[in-house]
Amino acid sequence: MLYVIGLGLCDEKDITVRGLEAVQRCTRVYLEAYTSILVAPASQLAEFYGKAVIVADREMVETQSDEILSGAETTDVAFLVVGDPFGATTHTDLLLRARARGIATNVIHNASVVNAVGACGLQLYNFGQTVSLVFFTDTWRPDSFYDRIRENRDLGLHTLVLLDIKVKEQSDENLARGRKIYEPPRYMTVTQAVTQLLEIEEARNEHVLDPHTTLALAVSRLGASGPIPQSIRAGTLSQLRDLDPAEFGPPLHSLVIVGRRLHDLEVDYARAFAIPTNTNGTDADADADSEWVRVSREVYGVNSI
Amino acid sequence: MLYVIGLGLCDEKDITVRGLEAVQRCTRVYLEAYTSILVAPASQLAEFYGKAVIVADREMVETQSDEILSGAETTDVAFLVVGDPFGATTHTDLLLRARARGIATNVIHNASVVNAVGACGLQLYNFGQTVSLVFFTDTWRPDSFYDRIRENRDLGLHTLVLLDIKVKEQSDENLARGRKIYEPPRYMTVTQAVTQLLEIEEARNEHVLDPHTTLALAVSRLGASGPIPQSIRAGTLSQLRDLDPAEFGPPLHSLVIVGRRLHDLEVDYARAFAIPTNTNGTDADADADSEWVRVSREVYGVNSI
Numbered sequence: 001m002l003y004v005i006g007l008g009l010c011d012e013k014d015i016t017v018r019g020l021e022a023v024q025r026c027t028r029v030y031l032e033a034y035t036s037i038l039v040a041p042a043s044q045l046a047e048f049y050g051k052a053v054i055v056a057d058r059e060m061v062e063t064q065s066d067e068i069l070s071g072a073e074t075t076d077v078a079f080l081v082v083g084d085p086f087g088a089t090t091h092t093d094l095l096l097r098a099r100a101r102g103i104a105t106n107v108i109h110n111a112s113v114v115n116a117v118g119a120c121g122l123q124l125y126n127f128g129q130t131v132s133l134v135f136f137t138d139t140w141r142p143d144s145f146y147d148r149i150r151e152n153r154d155l156g157l158h159t160l161v162l163l164d165i166k167v168k169e170q171s172d173e174n175l176a177r178g179r180k181i182y183e184p185p186r187y188m189t190v191t192q193a194v195t196q197l198l199e200i201e202e203a204r205n206e207h208v209l210d211p212h213t214t215l216a217l218a219v220s221r222l223g224a225s226g227p228i229p230q231s232i233r234a235g236t237l238s239q240l241r242d243l244d245p246a247e248f249g250p251p252l253h254s255l256v257i258v259g260r261r262l263h264d265l266e267v268d269y270a271r272a273f274a275i276p277t278n279t280n281g282t283d284a285d286a287d288a289d290s291e292w293v294r295v296s297r298e299v300y301g302v303n304s305i
Numbered sequence: 306m307l308y309v310i311g312l313g314l315c316d317e318k319d320i321t322v323r324g325l326e327a328v329q330r331c332t333r334v335y336l337e338a339y340t341s342i343l344v345a346p347a348s349q350l351a352e353f354y355g356k357a358v359i360v361a362d363r364e365m366v367e368t369q370s371d372e373i374l375s376g377a378e379t380t381d382v383a384f385l386v387v388g389d390p391f392g393a394t395t396h397t398d399l400l401l402r403a404r405a406r407g408i409a410t411n412v413i414h415n416a417s418v419v420n421a422v423g424a425c426g427l428q429l430y431n432f433g434q435t436v437s438l439v440f441f442t443d444t445w446r447p448d449s450f451y452d453r454i455r456e457n458r459d460l461g462l463h464t465l466v467l468l469d470i471k472v473k474e475q476s477d478e479n480l481a482r483g484r485k486i487y488e489p490p491r492y493m494t495v496t497q498a499v500t501q502l503l504e505i506e507e508a509r510n511e512h513v514l515d516p517h518t519t520l521a522l523a524v525s526r527l528g529a530s531g532p533i534p535q536s537i538r539a540g541t542l543s544q545l546r547d548l549d550p551a552e553f554g555p556p557l558h559s560l561v562i563v564g565r566r567l568h569d570l571e572v573d574y575a576r577a578f579a580i581p582t583n584t585n586g587t588d589a590d591a592d593a594d595s596e597w598v599r600v601s602r603e604v605y606g607v608n609s610i
Contacts, residue, residue, distance in 0.1 A: 118391025
């Protein structure tokens with residue numbers, strides 16, 4: 001049996017009881033560690049499970065899946081995935097390969113950013129399609145996300161923007177020379193994301209986003225408790241761009257662009273996360289004067305706040 | 306502390322380890338049991354947790370929240386929610402009430418249909434807004450879901466359709482007379498849902514849905530293993546409507562309407578769920594002849610299958 005088990009959002013204790021029992025039955029346990037990350041390192045998972053955990057990088061999952069599936073006809077193998085197993089195409093692919101080899105499969109679900117983002121106070125049924133934002137380079141600045149955000153915007157829907165992570169990537173030069181030297185991991189921050197979004201807005205100029213009248217929420221370390229807990233900040237794009245990047249803290253970051261179907265309960269819930277207008281980040285009583293509330297009222301037309 | 310804890314999709318073992326530890330710390334444990342249900346009864350949860358579980362119906366949550374929150378300033382209270390805590394507006398409301406009373410809150414996430422629906426093989430980033438379908442009555446046939454499905458359809462996006470459940474509802478007569486007599490619980494089936502969808506299509510006639518050229522997936526008991534496991538069936542709306550309702554089995558049911566951005570990996574993954582063209586439901590080898598594959602190719606233009 002191949003178990004594909006969601007780990008949820010934060011650390012070793014976010015696995016479900018069903019998932020933990022399955023892990024403990026397995027003879028081999030792989031951890032997919034390139035489409036997302038937990039706050040906890042693999043060693044912490046291994047200690048909690050009482051099992052060795054093999055960290056599977058992109059190369060192993062995409063080109064050596066036979067090794068992962070080896071013997072799974074007769075023994076139990078676990079493939080652990082941050083969030084929910086169906087968060088990335090690559091896991092669907094592994095399930096298809098198992099099926100093609102006649103290996104029984106069992107998927108154990110968990111929270112992922114796609115549903116847990118409700119923690120920001122916006123209702124899930126008001127979200128449109130989810131988009132991904134990749135790190136821009138000098139020569140590679142894909143902007144199809146902009147069309148997706150516009151489609152959501154035209155319907156008044158919120159957009160969840162997933163931010164790029166680069167784990168165990170090779171530089172162009174090392175790749176060309178076949179040298180297995182890897183760059184340090186990079187995780188896109190909210191500051192980088194908003195900067196890229198506004199750069200594309202300026203280039204395309206289709207008025208999908210506006211620094212001062214588009215509201216957004218920065219969601220950092222969704223689901224994390226512990227020493228560096230989850231943080232959510234709400235404001236205009238320019239407020240988020242200009243906030244001290246240290247305010248958002250360590251990865252992972254996500255961003256939500258607020259659509260015009262915004263309603264009062266959503267504004268009310270998220271006002272606890274509002275960046276004060278003076279942006280010094282400390283004046284919690286400035287709530288009534290926050291851009292979050294002012295723009296909700298004046299631009300989005302939420303009058304009951 | 307008020308803990309709002311997602312239970313996931315199926316039974317007592319879908320709680321996370323973090324959630325279980327929190328439950329076991331609490332002096333009172335409530336189970337919200339009217340916006341969704343688990344396969345397992347409350348007594349099974351109570352036994353597994355080693356804690357009494359108080360079943361909270363709509364009336365208790367919406368009008369007696371003070372009772373739930375009582376003492377949570379100084380003791381730990383758990384409010385258990387099927388799926389993820391942010392799946393229903395009513396839970397956001399409870400968190401707001403706690404915040405207004407100065408009670409610390411802690412949300413523990415879990416899988417919900419909104420992310421676990423990826424199990425049907427369709428990619429989450431290809432979904433548009435989620436819609437809800439309520440039981441029609443002679444006088445109450447709201448059809449705004451039809452506009453939402455059209456909006457998704459126009460963008461080529463899939464639509465997750467959540468089906469109504471009625472738990473502890475009073476008849477109009479009992480309500481009017483103030484008699485606390487409740488109707489038996491009702492859970493909308495895929496068969497009822499598709500019938501209602503096609504009825505509205507016929508009335509509005511805006512060609513959003515077609516019995517023979519719109520593909521859909523019926524998802525029953527998502528995430529369930531055990532004696533009556535999860536079931537997924539893929540085909541045209543007319544195939545789903547005409548399939549023996551017993552094929553879908555007990556609740557909960559959900560439905561996914563397939564959008565035109567359908568791609569080959571999605572078709573390929575879901576072909577394992579395809580209803581054979583002869584609709585006798587047993588001919589698993591008829592895959593190549595299924596309406597799922599034929600319509601994907603001829604109507605949706607997925608040619609690589």
